[in-house]
Amino acid sequence: MVCKELIPLKKYILQRLVISVITLWLIVTVCFFLLRLLPGNPFASTTIMTQETLDRMMAYYGLDQPLWKQYLTYMGNLLQGNFGYSLKYAGRSVNYVIASTFPVSAQLGFQALVFGIPVGLLLGILAAKFRGRAMDAGINVFVIICTAVPTFIIAALLQFVLGLKLGLFPVAQWKSFSYTILPTLCLSLGTISGYARSMRTLMLEVDRQDYLKTAKAKGLGNARIVIFHQIRNAIIPMITNLGTEIAGMLMGSYVIEKIFSIPGMGAYFVDSIQGLDYTMVMGLVIFQAVIVIVANFIVDLLYGIIDPRIRVA
Amino acid sequence: MTNRKKWLTLGITVAMALSVLSSCGTYSDGSTLSDSGESASESGSSTASSGESSEGTSSGTGDTFTFIATQPNTLNMIQSQSNLDNYCFYLTQEMLFRPYDGVYTAEVVDDWEVDETNTVYTYHLKETNWSDGTPITADDFAYYLLAQLDPNMGSANASTLITNYGFLNAQAYYNGECDVSEVGIKALDDYTLQLTLEKPVADFDGTNINVYPLDADFVAEQGEALGGTPENYMCSGPYVLTDWTYGSSLTYEKNDQWLLADEQFQVQTLKMLEASDMNTSVSMFESGEVDMILTVDNDYLDILPEDCLQYFPFNAIKAVQFNTLGQGDAEKAALLSNENFRYALSYALNREAIVAAVSPTDTPINRYMIAPMTGNTPESLFEDDYPVESVPLSGDADQAKTYLQAALDELGYTSVDELPELSYLTFENDNYRLMAETLVDQWNQVLGLDNISIELKPIPDAIQSMMSYQYDLYYTSLGGGTAPSTFLNYWITGGSANDVAANGTNIFSNADYDALVSEATSTMDRETRMGLYAQAEQILIDEGPLVMISTSGIYSAVADYVDGFMYNSNDNAIELNYLTVNK
Numbered sequence: 001m002v003c004k005e006l007i008p009l010k011k012y013i014l015q016r017l018v019i020s021v022i023t024l025w026l027i028v029t030v031c032f033f034l035l036r037l038l039p040g041n042p043f044a045s046t047t048i049m050t051q052e053t054l055d056r057m058m059a060y061y062g063l064d065q066p067l068w069k070q071y072l073t074y075m076g077n078l079l080q081g082n083f084g085y086s087l088k089y090a091g092r093s094v095n096y097v098i099a100s101t102f103p104v105s106a107q108l109g110f111q112a113l114v115f116g117i118p119v120g121l122l123l124g125i126l127a128a129k130f131r132g133r134a135m136d137a138g139i140n141v142f143v144i145i146c147t148a149v150p151t152f153i154i155a156a157l158l159q160f161v162l163g164l165k166l167g168l169f170p171v172a173q174w175k176s177f178s179y180t181i182l183p184t185l186c187l188s189l190g191t192i193s194g195y196a197r198s199m200r201t202l203m204l205e206v207d208r209q210d211y212l213k214t215a216k217a218k219g220l221g222n223a224r225i226v227i228f229h230q231i232r233n234a235i236i237p238m239i240t241n242l243g244t245e246i247a248g249m250l251m252g253s254y255v256i257e258k259i260f261s262i263p264g265m266g267a268y269f270v271d272s273i274q275g276l277d278y279t280m281v282m283g284l285v286i287f288q289a290v291i292v293i294v295a296n297f298i299v300d301l302l303y304g305i306i307d308p309r310i311r312v313a
Numbered sequence: 314m315t316n317r318k319k320w321l322t323l324g325i326t327v328a329m330a331l332s333v334l335s336s337c338g339t340y341s342d343g344s345t346l347s348d349s350g351e352s353a354s355e356s357g358s359s360t361a362s363s364g365e366s367s368e369g370t371s372s373g374t375g376d377t378f379t380f381i382a383t384q385p386n387t388l389n390m391i392q393s394q395s396n397l398d399n400y401c402f403y404l405t406q407e408m409l410f411r412p413y414d415g416v417y418t419a420e421v422v423d424d425w426e427v428d429e430t431n432t433v434y435t436y437h438l439k440e441t442n443w444s445d446g447t448p449i450t451a452d453d454f455a456y457y458l459l460a461q462l463d464p465n466m467g468s469a470n471a472s473t474l475i476t477n478y479g480f481l482n483a484q485a486y487y488n489g490e491c492d493v494s495e496v497g498i499k500a501l502d503d504y505t506l507q508l509t510l511e512k513p514v515a516d517f518d519g520t521n522i523n524v525y526p527l528d529a530d531f532v533a534e535q536g537e538a539l540g541g542t543p544e545n546y547m548c549s550g551p552y553v554l555t556d557w558t559y560g561s562s563l564t565y566e567k568n569d570q571w572l573l574a575d576e577q578f579q580v581q582t583l584k585m586l587e588a589s590d591m592n593t594s595v596s597m598f599e600s601g602e603v604d605m606i607l608t609v610d611n612d613y614l615d616i617l618p619e620d621c622l623q624y625f626p627f628n629a630i631k632a633v634q635f636n637t638l639g640q641g642d643a644e645k646a647a648l649l650s651n652e653n654f655r656y657a658l659s660y661a662l663n664r665e666a667i668v669a670a671v672s673p674t675d676t677p678i679n680r681y682m683i684a685p686m687t688g689n690t691p692e693s694l695f696e697d698d699y700p701v702e703s704v705p706l707s708g709d710a711d712q713a714k715t716y717l718q719a720a721l722d723e724l725g726y727t728s729v730d731e732l733p734e735l736s737y738l739t740f741e742n743d744n745y746r747l748m749a750e751t752l753v754d755q756w757n758q759v760l761g762l763d764n765i766s767i768e769l770k771p772i773p774d775a776i777q778s779m780m781s782y783q784y785d786l787y788y789t790s791l792g793g794g795t796a797p798s799t800f801l802n803y804w805i806t807g808g809s810a811n812d813v814a815a816n817g818t819n820i821f822s823n824a825d826y827d828a829l830v831s832e833a834t835s836t837m838d839r840e841t842r843m844g845l846y847a848q849a850e851q852i853l854i855d856e857g858p859l860v861m862i863s864t865s866g867i868y869s870a871v872a873d874y875v876d877g878f879m880y881n882s883n884d885n886a887i888e889l890n891y892l893t894v895n896k
Contacts, residue, residue, distance in 0.1 A: 040773025043469070051780065051815035053469050060467035090387035090467070091541025092559070100559060103339040156592050164596050171596040172588055174561060175340050261588045263561035276773045 009305070016300055020293045027289045028078065028282070032071055035278055042087040042276045061087060063278075074282070083283035088275045094283030097268060102287070104174060105252030105264035111184040113249050116191030123192065124199020125231060131204065139196060146193035155186045155259045172261040183260040187253055191245075195238070202234035209233070239302075243295035251288050376581040378875070378894050380605035381594045382887065384563065384587045388554070389540030390527050391460045391468045396885055399523075403886035404565055404583065406525040406550040407441055407572065409454060409506075412884035415795070417520040420572060421449070431513035431837065432481075438504040443528070444548040444568050451500035453526035458498045458508075460527060462487050472809065476802060477794065478517055481509040515837050516796030523885065525549075551578035551890075562586045577890040598870055604894060605878060606870040607887065611673050617870050625880040626866040628687060629792040630678065630800070633658070633737075633752065634810075635858040636784050637820045644733050649785060652856065653720035656704075659860040660713035661759040662752065665706050668863050671751050672744065675863035677706050682853040682861070683800035687793060687883075688843055695797070699847035703854050703861075710759045717760050732764045738784035741769040745788060748862075780813050782820075790865070795883050797846040801830045804853055826852045872896075 043049060043057045058064045062073065077084055083094035127139040146154075162182060163171040170179045206212060207230065215225050252266030265284065272280035385398040390406075393399070403411075410417040419425075425436040441449050461468040462475070462483050471487045474480065481497025497509030510517070531539075531547050538545045543554045551574070552565035565583040568574065586603060588594040591610040595617065597603045609617065635655060639646025648654055664677035688695030717729070726732060737753060739745040749767045756762045765786065770778060779787050791810060793799035803810035805827045812819045826849050833845035853859070871878050874895045879888040 038774075040771070040777045042773070049469060050472050050809045051813065053472055054780075056464060057467065057469055060465070085537045085541075088386065089541075090389040090392040091535075091537070091539050091545060092387070093538065093541065096541065097559065107339050152590075159593065159596050164600050167600070171600055171602060172590075172593045173586065173602075177340075179340070257560075259590045259593055261561060261586065261590070261593060263558050267560055267589075274771060274773075 013301065016297055020297055023293055024286070024289055028075070028286055029071075031282060031285050032074060033067070035276070035281055036067060036070075038276060040276050042278060078286070083286070084279040086272075086277055086280045088272065088277040088280065094279055097280065098265070098283060098287050101252070101263060101265040101268060102250075104262060105257070105266060106250040108180065108183055108187060108256070108262060108264060109246075109249030109252065111180060112187035112191060113246065115184060116188030117195055119188070120192040120195025121199050121231075121235070123196035124201075125203055125226070127196065127200040128203030128207070129226065136200075139200075143193040143196050146189040151186055151189070151253075151255050152259055154189060155182070155256065158182050158186060159259075172259070174260075174262045179260075183256050183262060186259075187249070187256050191249075198238060199234060202237060203230060206230050206234045240299070243299035244292060247288070247292040247295040250291060376894075377584060378580045378582070378605070378889065378892060379584040379586065379603045380607060381586050381588045381597065381603050382607035383589075384557075384560070384585070387540045388546045390457060390525060391463075391466050391532070391539075393540075394469050396882075399885045400887045401554065401563070402523075402525055402550075403884075404550060404552045404578075404889070405546075405548040405554050405568075407449060408550070409436060409438075409522070409524040410520040412521075412523070412881070412886065413888055413890050414879055414881055415883050419520070421454075421526075425519060427519055432510045434508045434510075434519050435501075436506045436508075438506060439572065440504065441572050442549070442570050443526075444553045444570050446570065448503075449526045449549055450503040451506040452503070453528055454506050454524050455498050455500045456529045456532075457525050457527040459493060459496060460529075460532065462496065462498075463493070464489055476809075477514070477796075477799065478508075478522065479511045479514055481511050483511075513835055513837060515834055515839075515842050516794075516798055521795060552583060560587055578892075580889065580892050580894060583889065595870075598872070601872075604872045604875050604896070607867070607880070609868045609870050614673060614868055621870050621873060622868045623871055623878070624674075624866055624868055625882065626676065626864065627792070627882045628794070629790055629865050629882070630682070630861065631675070631788070631790045631863050631865060632859040632861045634787045634789045635820070635860075636782055636787065637858050638782055638818065640783060640785065642733065645735065645785060647724055648720075648733060649735075649858075651720045651724060653716045653723060655858075655860060657713045657717035657720055657760060658756060659704050660709045660716060662704075662755055662860070662862070663706075663708040664862060667748075667751055667755070671747050672863065672865075674868055675865045678861050678864050682804075682850045682857065682859070683793065683797045683846070687795060687800065688797045688846065695843065695847075699843055701847055701851045701854060708759075713759055729761050729764070732762070735765045735785040736768045737765055737786040737788070738768045738770065738775055738778055739788040740775050741771050745769075748788060752862075782814070782818065788862075789859075792882075797843070797850070798830065798834050801833075801846060801849050801853070804857055805830050821853075821856075821858045823852055823856060826856075 041054065041058065041063075042061075043054060049057075055064070062070060065073075074084075081095070083098070086092045086094060086097070123139050123142070127136045130136050159171050159182065162168045169182050171182075173179055211233075212225065212229055215229050220229075252264040252269070254266040254270045256262065257264040257266040268280060269284055271277075272284065382400065383397050385393075385401045386395045387393055387398055388401060390398075390402060393402075408420050409422050411420045412418075421438050421441055422436050423439045425434065427434050436451075438451055438454070443449055458474065458480070460466050461470045462480075464471075464487055471483075475483045475487065482491050482495045483497070485491040486493060486496045497507075497511070499507045499509075501507050526549055528547055535545045540546050543557050546554060548554055548568060549571070551568060551571050553568045554563060555566050556562070556564040563583075563585040565585070567578065567581050571578075586597075588597060591613055594603075594606050595609075595613050598606050598617070609622065614622065635649045637646060637650040639649050668675045668677040683695070688699075721727070721729070721732075737749055739749045746767070746769055749769075753765050753767060756765060768784070778784055779789075789810070791800065791803055802808055804821055805811065806819055806822045806824075807815075807817075808819075811821055829845050829849040829852070833842045833849065836842040836845060854861075867880070869878070869880060876893045876895065877889075877891040879890070880886075881888060
């Protein structure tokens with residue numbers, strides 16, 4: 001039997017770093033060329049623009065240059081941390097848009113996760129503990145509703161009932177903590193249902209494991225078994241997706257941000273793609289890619305530490 | 314083991330830091346997103362206490378007017394292409410003449426004269442200041458126009474300025490063929506501005522042009538950042554923009570430096586909110602969070618109380634445009650160029666029913682190639698004074714069938730089944746799709762045509778296809794100014810909607826039409842001019858590549874405690890000049 005050697009932690013980190021940089025470069029390059037292949041131009045609007053004007057606009061923004069030249073210019077600016085200015089919204093630098101909208105989306109996403117994950121886990125645990133009973137059925141119905149009903153309908157319903165009729169929360173905008181409650185609630189529903197479903201399944205799987213039978217045979221209390229043995233073991237597989245999920249949530253939700261008039265990143269993603277705002281799309285994609293890569297890098301790293309077998313050469 | 318503990322500690326620390334950051338908040342009124350409040354105070358503008366953000370669900374006192382409208386794309390006055398931007402310019406800039414409800418009144422202009430050739434306009438200006446107290450000079454007004462003609466400034470407005478006003482050497486300057494000093498836009502001294510036209514422009518009366526001041530040094534200093542934030546934008550008008558949170562809100566504070574500050578725009582603070590979801594907008598209006606919604610979607614007209622809805626017509630027309638070139642296919646070209654076929658499609662449409670079902674904010678039209686807000690006087694409407702002949706509003710199915718048969722006979726078809734396949738290109742958007750389905754269905758029901766398929770594309774893609782003539786039928790919307798020529802010029806040979814590729818490829822060409830429009834635009838006598846326009850319009854109705862559908866408009870929801878709200882699409886402005894909020 002050949003015993004494979006463990007890669008030292010520093011080398012492992014370096015490897016992951018190099019892979020991350022290459023991944024990012026690939027994303028930037030593919031995205032740059034794919035965007036240019038899309039039909040249309042960033043200056044098209046519903047008003048008539050003459051070809052002469054269009055040609056001048058293309059020349060002004062350097063879009064009449066050969067693609068390779070545009071690519072080199074873009075990469076040169078990118079290496080200096082300059083995403084450029086929006087082609088659609090003159091005067092708005094992509095850096096400024098990211099700097100001003102990301103904190104909003106990140107706060108909303110973070111609040112939704114902080115609220116959604118514990119609630120989801122709790123519901124999953126309760127559903128598993130009370131399997132087959134009314135509690136389990138009730139939670140299942142709630143989870144199905146959260147999954148099946150589109151967010152914009154739930155959002156409109158919450159706005160109408162809690163905002164307009166009961167006057168408990170503002171209907172929209174982003175002015176103080178009270179304004180964040182309804183959108184946080186809406187955004188967290190997906191997380192709650194996802195975690196509740198997964199946690200229930202994992203709890204039931206763990207329930208059949210030998211170590212749990214041993215714990216019961218040892219005469220440990222029910223609460224102790226659930227908390228220290230069942231939940232602890234069930235929760236580990238869920239960490240895997242946490243990195244990607246956090247990254248996704250932090251980048252904003254188009255639907256929620258539109259409905260609640262939240263000045264986050266989500267709307268920019270969709271609007272800039274629809275309007276072929278090359279610089280804005282590139283900036284946002286690169287930023288999201290960096291977030292996802294960093295999140296995965298950290299998760300990989302943590303796994304490498306927690307489970308050294310992953311670092312086997 | 315020690316390493317693991319370190320990492321775990323690090324993880325917990327990061328989580329706690331994020332938690333703390335989160336609790337700090339990123340709220341748009343909390344100045345995290347914008348520190349523009351500083352710029353307002355630096356500029357010396359008036360910032361009354363009512364400008365402070367209102368918490369909770371109240372829109373504040375009568376000193377504040379809170380409304381929902383779409384945000385500007387940019388405040389770069391050179392590169393701006395959108396009406397939305399102009400709403401902001403109107404509120405924040407001085408003007409030579411300020412339009413209100415379609416009438417231009419001198420603001421910065423103290424006195425003006427035109428020479429006997431009707432080509433040299435000289436304006437004597439009042440002394441006035443930017444909101445930071447520095448004087449505005451004639452150079453600033455001249456630069457606003459010149460910068461848009463400068464080929465190196467990325468402006469898309471040059472062709473409009475050249476076509477509508479024909480400033481001396483403007484085209485040559487735009488083409489890089491002459492120096493800026495040769496253009497007919499000059500500041501003779503600090504308070505005298507002179508505009509020289511290449512030839513008399515009958516529809517230009519010396520006042521009906523929107524000219525704002527723009528500081529050349531400030532533009533150079535800002536570079537690409539110009540107009541991106543309140544810090545990169547200079548104000549001089551009724552209000553100062555103090556905060557702009559992208560996708561959320563703009564705040565304007567009254568500018569006491571403005572020339573007419575004591576007479577107009579008495580509301581101290583304007584808060585313009587963005588709420589792109591109409592359900593949210595209506596909920597905010599009903600809960601009293603906002604005092605006005607500028608544009609109410611069709612679906613919500615029945616939900617809101619009737620007495621809060623105000624209708625404002627748009628100066629635009631919507632029509633189905635025929636690509637008479639047939640995308641290089643001779644058979645298609647013959648069909649799409651055939652007058653009887655076009656008449657058949659036009660007479661088959663019951664415009665009243667279509668508009669009522671699909672687009673209640675629109676008004677059905679059967680004749681206008683120029684929008685009904687154009688060419689009117691305070692006493693009478695252009696359409697009444699200069700009538701033309703066209704199809705009945707409710708259509709005429711029998712007549713439509715007769716025209717179709719005539720078309721089939723002329724083109725040598727024995728039945729509609731032999732007609733070539735046609736594609737109707739339109740935007741990938743619910744309203745446009747619904748309109749397309751309705752029109753195609755009526756053509757099918759009335760004429761038995763099943764050769765027209767709908768092609769939905771995203772807006773940039775659809776525009777590109779239109780500009781490269783890759784369509785058979787295209788649903789177009791054309792806007793114009795106060796003069797009929799702004800609509801009729803689209804369809805002259807080489808016109809911007811006609812020869813959209815600017816390479817001599819016209820979908821409509823008629824020498825008589827061109828001559829009439831040309832003659833009209835240089836005929837100074839109004840009555841004769843309008844008569845010529847009407848004749849040209851009749852030619853376009855009879856022979857042009859269009860089937861008119863409707864003219865559009867908007868419904869605004871205005872709270873009952875708000876008086877004096879005015880929106881005029883001709884002026885391109887939300888006019889709050891005499892607004893009062895009696896809340």
